[in-house]
Amino acid sequence: MKRLSVLMAVAFVDMMGLMIIWPLLPLYANNLGASATVVGLLAASFPVAQLVASPVWGYVSDRYGRRPALLVGLGASAFAYVVFGFAHTVWLLFVSRFVQGLGGGTTGVVQAYVADAMLPRERAKALGWLSAATSAGVIIGPAIGSFMHRFGEAAPGLFASALVLVNVAFAWKWLPESRWSQAGVTRTGREGPRPSVTLGDAVRNIVQPAVRVVADPTRPISLLIWIYALAMLAFNALPPIFSLYLHDRFAITADQIGFFFMVFGAVGVLMRTAPVGWFNAKLGEVRTMQVGTLLLLAGFILVPLAPTLTLFVCAQILLPLGTALLFPANSALVSHRAHHDEIGLTLGVQQTYRGLAAIVGPVYAGGAYQSLGQHIPFFISAAIIVVVAYLTLRIPEQDRPPQVAVST
Numbered sequence: 001m002k003r004l005s006v007l008m009a010v011a012f013v014d015m016m017g018l019m020i021i022w023p024l025l026p027l028y029a030n031n032l033g034a035s036a037t038v039v040g041l042l043a044a045s046f047p048v049a050q051l052v053a054s055p056v057w058g059y060v061s062d063r064y065g066r067r068p069a070l071l072v073g074l075g076a077s078a079f080a081y082v083v084f085g086f087a088h089t090v091w092l093l094f095v096s097r098f099v100q101g102l103g104g105g106t107t108g109v110v111q112a113y114v115a116d117a118m119l120p121r122e123r124a125k126a127l128g129w130l131s132a133a134t135s136a137g138v139i140i141g142p143a144i145g146s147f148m149h150r151f152g153e154a155a156p157g158l159f160a161s162a163l164v165l166v167n168v169a170f171a172w173k174w175l176p177e178s179r180w181s182q183a184g185v186t187r188t189g190r191e192g193p194r195p196s197v198t199l200g201d202a203v204r205n206i207v208q209p210a211v212r213v214v215a216d217p218t219r220p221i222s223l224l225i226w227i228y229a230l231a232m233l234a235f236n237a238l239p240p241i242f243s244l245y246l247h248d249r250f251a252i253t254a255d256q257i258g259f260f261f262m263v264f265g266a267v268g269v270l271m272r273t274a275p276v277g278w279f280n281a282k283l284g285e286v287r288t289m290q291v292g293t294l295l296l297l298a299g300f301i302l303v304p305l306a307p308t309l310t311l312f313v314c315a316q317i318l319l320p321l322g323t324a325l326l327f328p329a330n331s332a333l334v335s336h337r338a339h340h341d342e343i344g345l346t347l348g349v350q351q352t353y354r355g356l357a358a359i360v361g362p363v364y365a366g367g368a369y370q371s372l373g374q375h376i377p378f379f380i381s382a383a384i385i386v387v388v389a390y391l392t393l394r395i396p397e398q399d400r401p402p403q404v405a406v407s408t
Contacts, residue, residue: 004114004126006174008133010070011110013167015134017077017160018104019141021084023261024149024156025093026243027254034090036244040366043240045094047358049101054355057109066113067177071168076103078164085157096157135272138265146258210349220395221338221346227289227391228330229353231296234381234388235323236361241369241377248374250309260316267317271324285329285336286397292325293389300382304375333395 026039034042061069080100087093114126148156213222246252246260279288299318306312331347338346365377 003175004129006171007110007113008130010074010167010171010175011130012133012137013163013170014074014077015137016141016144017081017137017164017167018100019138019261019265020145020148020156020160020163020258021081021100022145022239023142023243023257024145024254025084025097026240027247027257028084028087028153029090029093030244030247032088032090032093034093035366036241036370037366038090039240039244040362040364040369042090042093042097043362043366044359045097046101046104047355049098050104051352051355051359053102053104058112061109061112065177066109066116067171067175069109070113070175071171073103073109074164074168074171076100078161078168081157081161081164083157085154085161132269135265135269139262139269142258142261142265144258146255149254210352213349213353221334223391223394224330224334224337225346225350225353227388227395228327228334228350229357230384230388230391231293231323231326231330232354232357233361234296234300234384235319236358237365237377237381238319238361240362241365244369245304245374246312250312260313263313264316264320268320268324271321272328276324276328279325280329280332284397285333286392286395288325289329289333289395290389290392292322292327292329293385293392295319295322296326297322297382297385297389300378300385304378 025042029039029042057069057073076099080096080103083092083096083099087096110130114130144159145156148159212219213225216222217226242260243252243257246257252260276288279291283291295318299315299322302315302318303312306315331350334346334350364380368376368380
């Protein structure tokens with residue numbers, strides 16, 4: 001439990017540092033002369049780096065241990081925040097964002113640490129607590145970023161870097177290695193050789209099942225992953241243009257922008273504390289997913305149509321309400337309907353598609369915002385969600401029981 005508490009603190013501070021920077025990034029880029037298209041590319045550079053780095057960090061943590069991988073990843077984030085604070089050109093913002101993404105590739109390492117350190121029956125609960133810690137960082141970080149901006153352009157980046165460096169020191173002192181000791185002794189006390197899995201194996205283990213989702217899209221698991229990926233594609237278009245839209249439409253500044261992201265995060269977290277469970281219990285996971293899809297659709301249509309800031313915020317709330325219902329229900333369905341020997345692999349493929357969506361979404365949103373108009377990215381996302389809604393109708397509420405041949 002002590003190690004879980006330390007890991008939660010590490011995850012909380014890491015996410016808080018990320019969210020201090022994120023709402024400000026589009027406005028900083030805009031001030032440096034970047035177009036909306038460039039802002040979209042800037043946003044996409046983080047998931048590109050994260051997608052590339054994740055299997056590498058997984059391999060490194062399997063071979064050399066979770067602790068050094070986490071410490072190096074956190075150190076990379078601290079460096080990225082300093083670059084962000086002093087960036088005076090757009091290309092330095094790209095450097096900051098890419099390095100930050102490389103450090104952010106350790107998310108899977110944190111989950112692997114939990115798997116190492118906790119007994120199997122405790123892992124689901126531990127991952128839930130870890131998610132709660134990161135969610136708290138999502139809520140608090142944006143508000144801190146806007147508050148710190150009042151002390152100067154560099155202040156948010158330097159403050160985020162200082163937080164992460166404290167995090168590194170904290171993890172160095174209180175977070176022991178979970179995977180292997182120097183003697184190669186596992187948590188169970190049994191000695192054994194280090195795993196022989198290569199980096200190529202780690203990549204192939206994700207790539208091959210991911211290709212199967214495209215090759216066989218009507219398979220039930222493939223349909224669920226497509227629902228997740230397309231909904232993520234529509235949703236991930238929002239963040240880079242959200243700040244630009246609020247600035248261009250309602251004259252919201254860097255001193256204020258973080259509080260809108262805070263509302264966004266808080267609604268999502270509050271939904272996950274109790275209402276999500278109630279919806280799943282009352283409606284079932286398939287219908288809960290469908291309700292979440294309809295809320296997302298309503299949000300994407302109403303947000304750009306809101307004539308006042310108050311109505312904008314009311315419409316904005318529909319988006320985290322929708323995601324809080326759609327995505328957990330979808331992941332639960334994937335875990336229930338995947339083969340029991342491939343649950344982890346299937347969820348890993350799902351996250352791979354999430355990473356791809358996080359790359360493509362900002363790119364099309366930034367280009368559409370600049371070329372077609374401020375409202376168009378929201379309407380494109382709404383059109384994507386219409387496809388998602390159709391796909392959810394093809395998911396049966398329960399699997400059909402297997403037919404057993406009876407001999408007479």
